[in-house]
Amino acid sequence: MKKNIAIIMGGYSSEYQISLKSGNVVFETLNPLKYAPYRIHIFQDKWVYVDDNDNEFPIDRHDFSVTVHGEKVIFDCVFNAIHGSPGEDGFIQAYFQLLNIPHTSCSMYQASLTFNKRDCLSVLKPYGIKTATSYYLNLGDAVDEAGIIEKVGLPCFVKANKAGSSYGVSKVYRKSDLQSAIDVAFKEDDEIIIESFLDGTEVSVGVITYHGETKVLPITEIVSDNDFFDYEAKYLGKSQEITPARLTKVEENKVHAVAKLVYDTLKLSGFSRSEYIFKNGEPHLLEVNTVPGLTKESILPQQAMAAGITLEALFDNAIEEALKNQS
Incomplete structure (x- = not known):
């Protein structure tokens, strides 16, 4: 008998359009002989099932079911394709864990931790994971421009702490541009992180749980046509993504080991993708x-x-991993 799969997509953040694209790819790809996929749009003003004719049916949030033409549909598993909040920050994971519904992403705590760049890097540093030098600001804090530059140097990156797809990210070359970059980041989040510039090869490493084992996928080298791997580079074709990356065997082994260590140390499950820049031959986690x-x-x-x-x-x-973990 086919399993009912709720593919959740959309979300509450600036990434909702990218999420809709991801979710639709999942919907179009799942084996129709094995699964009955349902596109579930989750937005702040509505949670709805959208059928093939774009008709919308409201989700019952008490048990995450939907009634379609008088028939109630219960889902066997949720495929999480929501980038940003509430799909990547732990909120939706906690909801499904309370309802005891299997889902394809990591658990609530791991999602919340990794979505908070500052907290995630702080947890990993004691394990020897190298990172950029960083400076933290919360909304309302006094901005000590001289102190920031003294710590992280120029150029530096100003980032929203809890945002993805390079929203709220600026590369700052001059002290005079620092405040405007901070203002941009605060439009996305009330916490920001300012990091030193790492000049080196940037790579992206996918790590997944595959057939019950941690599997590090082939490494991708990022070569941006822009000044850094920003939104345009990620989604509008202004970058080269070279897989496998042009690394020495030593570099490849190092980043492979670090990416697996990060995944296992954080006790992740499902999909993950981590970004690194090589500095002095060592991968630094972004x-x-x-x-x-x-x-x-x-x-x-x-x-x-x-x-x-x-x-x-x-x-x-x-x-299958989500269903297995639930049983």
């Missing part, structure tokens, strides 16, 4: 994403294909 892009052009699916894993097999495995 961030960890637990609901990475899942379109055909996205990095993690590209890496899976390079590993000989089709999109259908990738998504099928995620569901």
Whole structure:
């Protein structure tokens, strides 16, 4: 008998359009002989099932069911394709864990921790994970421009602490531009992180649970046409994504080991994609994403294909792992 799969997409953040693309790829890819997929749009003003004719049916949030033409549908598993809040920050994970519904992403605590860049990096540093030098600001804090530059140097990156897809990120070359970059970041979040510039090769590493084991996928080198790997570079084709990355065997082994250590140390499950920049031959962690892009052009699916894993097999495995962990 087919399993009913709720593919959740949308979300409350600036990333909702990317999430809709990811969710639709999952919807189109799942094996229709094995699964009955349902597109579930989650927005702040509505949670709805959207059928093939774009008719909307409200979700009953008490048990995450939907009634379609008089028939109540209960879901066997949730495929999480929401980038940003509430799909990547722990809120939706806690909701499904309370309802005892299997889902394809990591657990509530891991999602919340990794979504908070400052907290995640702080947890990993004692394990020897190298990172950029950082300076933290909360909304309302006094901005000591001289103190910031003394600590992180120029150029530096100003980032929203809890945001993805490079929203709220600026590269700052001059002290006079620092305040405007801070203002941009605070439009996305009330916490920001200011980091030293790491000049080196940037790579992205997908790590997943595959057939019950932690699997590091082939590494992707990021070569941005822009000044850094910003939104345009990620989604509008202004970058080269080279898989496998042009690394020495020593560099490849180092980042492979670090990415696996990060995944296992944080006790992640499901999909993850982490970003690193090599400085003095050592990979420095930038961030960890637990609901990475899942379109055909996205990095993690590209890496899976390079590993000989089709999109259908990738998504099928995620569901099977979620169902297995629930049993």
